[in-house]
Amino acid sequence: MARSRFFWTLYFGCLLLVVIATIAAILLVAPASGARAFVVALAIIAIAAVFAFVFAARIARKFERPLEELASAAQAIADGDYTREARSGGGGETAKLAEALNRMAKLVRERMDTIGKERNQVLAILSSMVEGVIAVDAEQHVVHMNKAAASILGTNIETCAGKPVWEVVRISAINEATDQVMQDGKESTGETRITTAAGLERVIEIHAAPLRDTQGGTAGAVVVLFDLTELRRLEAVRRDFVANVSHELKTPLAAIRGLVETLLDDPVMPSHTRTRFLEKARSQTNRLTNIVSDLLTLSRIESQDDGLERxxxxxxxxxxxxxxxxxxxxxxxxxxxxxxxxxxxxxxxxxxxxxxxxxxxxxxxxxxxxxxxxxxxxxxxxxxxxxxxxxxxxxxxxxxxxxxxxxxxxxxxxxxxxxxxxxxxxxxxxxxxxxxxxxxxxxxxxxxxxxxxxxxxxxxxxxxxx
The missing domain is CATH 3.30.565.10 (Histidine kinase-like ATPase, C-terminal domain)
Structure with missing residues (x-):
């Protein structure tokens, strides 16, 4: 069985002490005993060597086993097994070292659990966002991309990680915004239009901001993509609706105004003509009433807080x-x-x-x-x-x-x-x-x-x- 350096150091140390003591004794008794004393000394040295070996082995075993256990536990913790506990098998300094190692492993485990939970929370938040999010490091390699961003860009999340952003994103406005943030370290906002693989046009607002390191330097950038397509469509519908309503209301109002002005300007108008004008005014008034009534009905139905009883x-x-x-x-x-x-x-x-x-x-x-x-x-x-x-x-x-x-x-x-x-x-x-x-x-x-x-x-x- 291979012996450790500690064992051999202890063994030769003990043996050296015995040899020195034996030589000193020979020097003291040599004049009187002669050759017999020398033989006795050799016998003593041989017996001492055996006892030194046994003594060194026991002492080394007592100290090596706790140290080996501590070294094994430390290696397991270094490899990421924070549940491993160090056992000293005795008291003294090794027990204190084992206790300190276990305390450190517990603190690291708790911190790693906290980091893992926070990371999962952040990933869950990013995944549930309707806005697209792309994070890049200092070399502009993609660190993270959520599902919304992948959907907007028409790419695959699994194949994006670690690749340069300009290789993953083929939209110049996004790459330019990322470059500007990395160079200036300031936020950037813009808007662009893209065409999807299905041939649909989408309006995208781009908001890019720097990621800071502990020294305040630019360690990367995060780009947020807002899909404004539906908002722009609703704005267009609203504009068209207002224009249509204005036109529809203006037409009967203009007709009523013209008829009334004609009646006022001609007090001697024949009664049958006056009656015909009044009938036309009434017809336009009815039309105006119908438009307003239908608008109110449509508004009541479309309103989210319409209070309709189902x-x-x-x-x-x-x-x-x-x-x-x-x-x-x-x-x-x-x-x-x-x-x-x-x-x-x-x-x-x-x-x-x-x-x-x-x-x-x-x-x-x-x-x-x-x-x-x-x-x-x-x-x-x-x-x-x-x-x-x-x-x-x-x-x-x-x-x-x-x-x-x-x-x-x-x-x-x-x-x-x-x-x-x-x-x-x-x-x-x-x-x-x-x-x-x-x-x-x-x-x-x-x-x-x-x-x-x-x-x-x-x-x-x-x-x-x-």
Whole structure:
């Protein structure tokens, strides 16, 4: 068995002491004893060597084992095993050293656990962010990229780590912002437009900031990407809506103003002419009232805090009521208005009774308006697979295919002049769509130009309704 340096040092030290003591004794007794004393001395040295070996081995074992245990524990801690405990196997200084080593391992373990938890929290926060985040080191190599950034850039997170940012990101504006931050150490903000792999254009706001080290130097940079595409779209919708509302309100107001000014400027106007002007003013006033009413309805439906009471309502009863109410309008144009409904069967849906009535009314009113005399308007209601489907089919003028995709937009008209002549506000179908979607349903349209159209609403049935 190999012996340690400590053992051999102890052994030869003890042996040296015995040899020195023996030589001193020989020198003292040599004149009297002669050769016999020398033999005795050699025997003593041999016996002393054996005892020194045994003594050194026991002493070395006593000190080496605790030290080996401490060294093994220290190596395990250095390798990352912070649960390993050092055992000294005795008292004294080695026990104190083992206790200190165990205390250090416990503190390191606690700190590593804290660091791990904080790291996981940061990664969870970054992963849940809708903004894209890219972190780079001093050499502009990617340190971290969250899912949102990978989605915006159309890249893979797993293949990005450790690569230069300019190799991963092919957008010059982002690379320029990173370069500027690394050079100046100051925050940078910009905006760019990118085209995705699917060919869609996205508007991205770039915010880059430096990462500081303990001395305050630039140790890297973090780039945050905000996808402003939806915000810009909503801003465009808002601008278009304001412009459309202004135009729609301005038209009847201008007509009313002109009629009133004409009446005021001509006090001797014949009574029949005055009456005709007043009737036109009333017509424009009614149109203005309808626009404002539809705007308020649309606002009430779209508002997140609309306070609408959702209740289980019978769609079959609503359709019957509306068909009966609009029967006179259909007869006035010699149009056949028919309702095909489930016999003795309720069609309960969860929604706003007033909103659903208006949606059904808007569809039937439009069908009557755009169907010539002698035509037919059919209203069908069917329930199947947990869904209620309402269809309003007419034999009217129909809609060209190019208009079908936008027919449910606010103020969108296929024929603006014809719509205004018929008293349309351009909001009816938009109200239909929002009522349906707010009740968890959908809308659809099929049309053949010159032959007629079919508008449909599909709503989930309320299985808990009475």
């Amino acid at each position: 209740a289980s309502v019978d769609l079959r009863r609503i359709v019957l009521d509306v068909v009966r109410l609009l029967g006179a309008d259909a007869e006035g144009k010699n149009i056949k208005l028919e309702a095909i409904l489930p016999e003795q069967q309720r069609a309960n849906v969860l929604g706003d009774d007033e909103g659903l009535r208006q949606a059904v009314s808007n569809l039937i009113v439009n069908a009557i308006k755009y169907t010539p005399e002698g035509g037919t308007v059919s209203v069908r209601l069917a329930c199947d697979n947990g869904q209620a489907r309402l269809e309003v089919e007419d034999t009217g003028i129909g809609i060209e295919q190019k208009h079908l995709g936008r027919i449910f937009e606010r103020f969108y008209r296929v024929d603006k002049a014809r719509s205004r002549d018929l008293g349309g506000t351009g909001l009816g179908l938009s109200i239909v769509k929002h009522v349906a979607t707010s009740a968890g349903g959908s809308v659809d349209v099929r049309s053949v130009f010159g032959k007629g159209s079919t508008f449909s609403i599909q709503l989930p049935l309320d299985t808990n309704g009475d």
